[in-house]
Amino acid sequence: KVPCPYTDLRHSVSRGYGAAIKTGIHHAKGNWIITMDGDGQHRMRDVERLIGFIKDFPDYDMVIGDRRLQEQTFIRWTGRKVLNWSATLFANRWINDLNSGLRIFRRELALSYEPILCNQFSYTTTLTMSFLTDGRKVDWLPIKVLPRTVSESKVNLWQDGLRTLYYIVRIGFALRTRSLRALWRKVPSYAYLVCGAIGLFVPFIPGIILIVLS
Numbered sequence: 670k671v672p673c674p675y676t677d678l679r680h681s682v683s684r685g686y687g688a689a690i691k692t693g694i695h696h697a698k699g700n701w702i703i704t705m706d707g708d709g710q711h712r713m714r715d716v717e718r719l720i721g722f723i724k725d726f727p728d729y730d731m732v733i734g735d736r737r738l739q740e741q742t743f744i745r746w747t748g749r750k751v752l753n754w755s756a757t758l759f760a761n762r763w764i765n766d767l768n769s770g771l772r773i774f775r776r777e778l779a780l781s782y783e784p785i786l787c788n789q790f791s792y793t794t795t796l797t798m799s800f801l802t803d804g805r806k807v808d809w810l811p812i813k814v815l816p817r818t819v820s821e822s823k824v825n826l827w828q829d830g831l832r833t834l835y836y837i838v839r840i841g842f843a844l845r846t847r848s849l850r851a852l853w854r855k856v857p858s859y860a861y862l863v864c865g866a867i868g869l870f871v872p873f874i875p876g877i878i879l880i881v882l883s
Contacts, residue, residue, distance in 0.1 A: 687792025694779055702779060704793075706770040709818030718810055719773045730778055730805040733797065734771035734812035748830050752794070755834060759841025760801035765809040768793040768833070778805065785840055791833045795840055802844040 678692055694702055701723065705711040715734055722732050749767075757764050770793060779786075782799040786792055800807050 685788040688788040715812040731774035735765045735809035
């Protein structure tokens with residue numbers, strides 16, 4: 670049951686899963702945001718457990734429901750592992766569940782990362798990556814996933830999987846090199862001429878350096 674009162678928010682046109690969550694966050698008035706899937710797979714008792722965790726450990730910035738998925742195709746299982754391993758490399762810590770829809774997190778932090786967060790299904794992935802790569806305090810709680818009670822998943826395995834991998838690399842690399850790029854912007858303009866001169870002897874390398882640091 671939905672607690673009352675509540676506000677029914679709708680977009681005039683479909684803008685994506687992530688865009689819907691962003692709109693909800695902007696209209697929220699509390700300090701904490703809770704998200705859950707609308708397909709009946711998440712239990713309210715697990716929502717209460719996430720809230721209880723934050724009450725016991727208020728210094729955490731996000732707690733994610735760690736799904737125990739029993740029935741998965743080999744391709745889907747492999748895809749999830751590839752994405753988790755890729756994200757782990759950038760986050761520098763093991764990620765139990767990268768894109769679980771059931772989670773609780775600080776509203777002001779989510780708003781601070783909004784410009785780089787995906788508007789589509791990869792929203793949860795980009796949110797997790799942003800928090801972890803920036804060293805925010807994140808943990809997971811095991812949850813039980815129920816069978817779907819509504820329509821089948823609209824996630825396209827290949828299209829959304831590749832988009833998710835793109836965002837993992839983009840956000841992970843951008844946040845990891847943020848201080849380096851800020852330092853580079855303070856370098857005098859003649860440094861670009863130096864890179865150009867080096868390029869006469871070692872083709873392509875200066876161009877790669879400028880692209881990375883720009």
